[in-house]
Amino acid sequence: MKPQSPTLKILTILSSLLFLAALAMVFLYAPLEETMNYVQKVFYFHIATAWVGMLGFMAAAVAGVVYLVRHDRKWDLLEMAAIEISLVFFLITIILGSIWARPVWNTWWTWDPRLTTAAIVELVYLACLLLRQGIDDPERRARFSAVYTLVGSLSVPIAFLSIRLFRTIHPVVIGTNTASNLGAFNMTPPMLATMFFCLFTFSVVFATLLWHRVRLEQLNVAIEERQMEIL
Amino acid sequence: MKKSLTVPAAAALEKQKQPSRVAGFLKAILAVVWKDLAAELRSRELLSAMLVFALLVILIFNFALELDLPTRRSVTSGVLWVTFAFAGTLGLNRSMAIEKDRGCLDGLLLAPVDRSAIYFGKAISNLVFMLIVEAIVLPAYSLLYNTNLINPGLIGVTILGSIGYVAVGTLLASMAVQTRTRDIMLPILLFPVAIPVLLASVKASEGFLQGLAGAEIMPWVNLLIVYDVIFIAVAFMTFDSVVEE
Amino acid sequence: MLDTAISIKYMLAGYAVVLVLIPAYLASLVLRRRALKRKLQDLDELAKK
Numbered sequence: 001m002k003p004q005s006p007t008l009k010i011l012t013i014l015s016s017l018l019f020l021a022a023l024a025m026v027f028l029y030a031p032l033e034e035t036m037n038y039v040q041k042v043f044y045f046h047i048a049t050a051w052v053g054m055l056g057f058m059a060a061a062v063a064g065v066v067y068l069v070r071h072d073r074k075w076d077l078l079e080m081a082a083i084e085i086s087l088v089f090f091l092i093t094i095i096l097g098s099i100w101a102r103p104v105w106n107t108w109w110t111w112d113p114r115l116t117t118a119a120i121v122e123l124v125y126l127a128c129l130l131l132r133q134g135i136d137d138p139e140r141r142a143r144f145s146a147v148y149t150l151v152g153s154l155s156v157p158i159a160f161l162s163i164r165l166f167r168t169i170h171p172v173v174i175g176t177n178t179a180s181n182l183g184a185f186n187m188t189p190p191m192l193a194t195m196f197f198c199l200f201t202f203s204v205v206f207a208t209l210l211w212h213r214v215r216l217e218q219l220n221v222a223i224e225e226r227q228m229e230i231l
Numbered sequence: 232m233k234k235s236l237t238v239p240a241a242a243a244l245e246k247q248k249q250p251s252r253v254a255g256f257l258k259a260i261l262a263v264v265w266k267d268l269a270a271e272l273r274s275r276e277l278l279s280a281m282l283v284f285a286l287l288v289i290l291i292f293n294f295a296l297e298l299d300l301p302t303r304r305s306v307t308s309g310v311l312w313v314t315f316a317f318a319g320t321l322g323l324n325r326s327m328a329i330e331k332d333r334g335c336l337d338g339l340l341l342a343p344v345d346r347s348a349i350y351f352g353k354a355i356s357n358l359v360f361m362l363i364v365e366a367i368v369l370p371a372y373s374l375l376y377n378t379n380l381i382n383p384g385l386i387g388v389t390i391l392g393s394i395g396y397v398a399v400g401t402l403l404a405s406m407a408v409q410t411r412t413r414d415i416m417l418p419i420l421l422f423p424v425a426i427p428v429l430l431a432s433v434k435a436s437e438g439f440l441q442g443l444a445g446a447e448i449m450p451w452v453n454l455l456i457v458y459d460v461i462f463i464a465v466a467f468m469t470f471d472s473v474v475e476e
Numbered sequence: 477m478l479d480t481a482i483s484i485k486y487m488l489a490g491y492a493v494v495l496v497l498i499p500a501y502l503a504s505l506v507l508r509r510r511a512l513k514r515k516l517q518d519l520d521e522l523a524k525k
Contacts (some may be wrong), residue, residue: 020485023390023491036483037479037480037483037484038483038484038486038487039482039486039490041487041491042486042487042490042491045490045494047491049494068469068472084517087453087500088497088501090477092493092494092498093496093498095493095497096490096493096494096525099486099489099490100486101492101494103482103483109371120423120426123423124421124423124424125459126411127419127420127423129366129504130412130419131406131410131416131420133410133412134410134412134416135409135410135411135511136411140409143472143473143475144406144409145412145474147402147406147421147469147472147473149404149467150465150469151399151402151424151462151469152423152424153427154461154465155399155427155462155464156361157422158427158454158457158458158461159425159427159430161454162426162427162430162431162451162454163430165434165450165451165497167402209501209505212492212512214503215509216505216508216509216512216525219509219512219513219516220512222516223515223516223519225376226516226519226520226523227519228522230519231520231525
């Protein structure tokens with residue numbers, strides 16, 4: 001197993017520092033929002049974790065397609081890593097959203113397009129992990145999970161659109177803002193700055209985690225190969 | 232020999248081969264469909280299981296939801312599609328498991344035909360089974376609950392929805408039967424990705440049953456068509472990597 | 477406007493979730509890595525024998 005490359009070490013330290021800075025910015029720099037008060041601060045990490053989930057979702061889809069074309073094992077490792085990270089961060093997003101929604105919408109959960117779609121993504125990924133667990137041959141496991149990820153990554157946007165045909169109450173913070181979206185608010189420049197800093201931070205965190213997760217999977221592959229040699 | 236062919240002659244030969252290849256492809260599909268239907272006609276195990284199961288699901292819904300007149304109006308399409316989805320997974324799983332158990336899948340794969348022909352053959356026979364079940368469940372439901380479900384719009388939606396469901400289901404079932412946990416894998420894989428097709432089918436069926444205006448139903452029907460086209464294309468392209476040995 | 481006390485409670489709950497789940501994931505990465513390394517070592521020893 002190769003030791004950590006200096007770039008990864010630097011990246012790890014950088015993402016920890018950025019994470020602390022993002023927390024500090026949320027609590028010390030970002031101004032209080034007028035109607036929602038402190039609970040609005042949940043929003044910054046909610047958006048940021050959702051962004052990581054989306055990045056993971058797209059990375060997994062792309063890695064899956066590339067695997068199906070090239071049949072190179074490293075894309076399977078990347079796909080697996082992206083799925084797992086996306087799963088964890090979407091879970092955090094959903095919980096944060098619930099915590100925010102309880103005081104603002106007066107409910108933990110609504111069947112709104114974004115919430116429901118996030119839940120569907122979680123289910124698709126859980127199904128994918130179960131599928132992987134049920135297959136011993138690594139090559140077949142990679143093929144099946146790539147096909148399933150492809151099917152999932154096409155179906156999820158359609159699911160989003162179809163659920164959107166119902167009326168949505170999720171606030172649209174960026175872009176058009178209508179009064180009917182309860183809990184929407186206008187962002188002041190410091191709030192925007194905080195949000196973009198959080199997005200940047202979590203992008204770096206995503207890259208770092210992805211790298212670490214791929215290395216973990218490489219270790220797994222090494223063990224598999226060693227076992228094959230012995231047997 | 233080959234060198235002596237001039238370019239236009241080679242092109243003409245290519246053209247001649249083209250229709251025969253398409254014909255061969257269609258023939259292979261038909262052969263797979265025919266094999267499945269003939270086997271089913273003899274054993275009737277798949278259809279009877281699907282049918283009994285579907286009727287049981289409706290019976291359970293009857294007790295669970297107390298399908299009186301006002302409730303029925305709002306939940307009928309939901310009950311129907313849950314029934315179709317459950318019966319569908321039962322049939323999909325069984326039809327692929329039979330292939331796997333008897334070693335038929337390996338035999339099919341050895342046949343000198345395009346593998347996607349096997350996919351289309353299996354998908355079409357699965358679709359036929361599902362449509363037969365639906366063709367019996369719909370009148371049965373109408374009879375039991377004294378509501379008329381025989382409505383051209385509803386039948387169209389049922390066909391479109393079943394196509395999408397079976398298109399993805401056949402692909403995923405052929406993966407599911409190759410895993411260690413194959414008995415439980417298919418619903419777990421299929422339901423999350425079949426949500427759009429089920430949602431659109433429920434909504435469109437409800438629209439037709441309540442006699443809503445076409446403008447309110449069309450978005451759902453369009454969604455169904457889009458879903459069908461996308462997933463038939465995806466399955467066509469990826470089936471090869473699912474059965475590759 | 478939301479009551480400040482309630483608002484703060486929900487905010488803290490939110491960040492508590494972040495500060496529990498992300499470290500928990502990191503810990504799982506570290507633990508899995510350790511377990512795999514041990515397994516690799518065992519396999520190497522087995523191979524030597």
